[in-house]
Amino acid sequence: xxxxxxxxxxxxxxxxxxxxxxxxxxxxxxxxxxxxxxxxxxxxxxxxxxxxxxxxxxxxxxxxxxxxxxxxxxxxxxxxxxxxxxxxxxxxxxxxxxxxxxxxxxxxxxxxxx
Amino acid sequence: xxxxxxxxxxxxxxxxxxxxxxxxxxxxxxxxxxxxxxxxxxxxxxxxxxxxxxxxxxxxxxxxxxxxxxxxxxxxxxxxxxxxxxxxxxxxxxxxxxxxxxxxxxxxxxxxxxxxxx
Numbered sequence: 001x002x003x004x005x006x007x008x009x010x011x012x013x014x015x016x017x018x019x020x021x022x023x024x025x026x027x028x029x030x031x032x033x034x035x036x037x038x039x040x041x042x043x044x045x046x047x048x049x050x051x052x053x054x055x056x057x058x059x060x061x062x063x064x065x066x067x068x069x070x071x072x073x074x075x076x077x078x079x080x081x082x083x084x085x086x087x088x089x090x091x092x093x094x095x096x097x098x099x100x101x102x103x104x105x106x107x108x109x110x111x112x113x114x
Numbered sequence: 115x116x117x118x119x120x121x122x123x124x125x126x127x128x129x130x131x132x133x134x135x136x137x138x139x140x141x142x143x144x145x146x147x148x149x150x151x152x153x154x155x156x157x158x159x160x161x162x163x164x165x166x167x168x169x170x171x172x173x174x175x176x177x178x179x180x181x182x183x184x185x186x187x188x189x190x191x192x193x194x195x196x197x198x199x200x201x202x203x204x205x206x207x208x209x210x211x212x213x214x215x216x217x218x219x220x221x222x223x224x225x226x227x228x229x230x231x232x
Contacts, residue, residue: 035220043205045158045223091157095221101148101160101173102209102221 002027004092006105013082013112020067021077021108023092029053032096034075036066039089039107048090051075087112116142118210120224127198128232135193135227137208143188144210148221149181152205164191198231205229 003026013019025034036048051059051066059066067076079086089109093102117140127133137147145166150158162183163171170183180202182194191210195202205228209221 037223043152043207043226043228045207045209045226047220047222050220093158101150101163102158103160104157106157 002029002032002094002096002103004094004103004105006092006108008108009106010109011111013110015084015112015114016081019079019082019086019110021079021090021092021110023075023077023105025073025075025092025094027094027096029096032094034066034068035093035095035102036064036075036077037091037093038086039091041088045091049077082112084112084114086110116140116210116212116222118208118222118224120208120227122227123225124228124230126230126232129199130197133195133198133229135195135206135208135229137191137193137210137224139189139210139222142210142212144191145188145213146211147185147191148209148211149183149191149193150207150209152207152226154205158207161193195229198229200231203229203231 005024032053034051038046049059049061049064049066051068058068063080065078089107091107092105095102119138121136147164149161152158161176164183164185166185172178185191205226207226208224211221
């Protein structure tokens with residue numbers, strides 16, 4: 001069974017600063033995928049970034065990058081130049097195999113302050 | 115990205131009634147869809163995997179007779195909460211996985227259905 005751990009229940013960050021959201025995972029599978037989703041108060045799940053276990057380079061998508069450290073089993077999300085609209089819940093998730101559903105962490109509530 | 119819709123977005127019902135929630139993939143055929151439940155201020159929990167043309171696979175602790183899932187076509191999966199009770203009140207979210215070969219890795223989520231059972 002896989003497990004995702006997010007140790008930061010909440011974070012306050014000043015606008016324009018960079019922020020790192022922590023995520024560690026545990027799985028015995030060699031092939032897996034790691035995801036980050038943003039959930040604003042509306043409830044929709046917004047895909048941010050994906051990292052495959054065999055990807056050698058860290059994934060980047062605009063202001064989002066994933067700091068993938070395989071040996072440490074960590075997949076931290078880095079948001080550069082934070083904006084007020086980044087305030088939301090952020091979930092780290094993983095899937096193993098081709099058909100499994102996602103296992104989510106408990107989430108981090110990020111609040112960007114002006 | 116691809117679009118997944120859910121209907122209804124919000125439903126309030128009396129205890130004992132059944133509620134059907136639809137999940138549709140609008141621009142791709144999804145052989146596999148997933149149903150999640152999210153209680154207030156908690157994470158998403160996978161309830162079941164819905165496969166087109168076959169029985170759904172339920173996660174441990176999820177009552178299959180309580181949460182009926184039907185994946186009748188490649189673009190539609192339904193979740194029926196039978197004899198709903200107040201403890202079934204939750205946010206139900208579906209997701210769809212694109213078929214292999216497309217340049218997507220993520221699951222595409224619907225906007226969710228907020229169920230309130232009185």
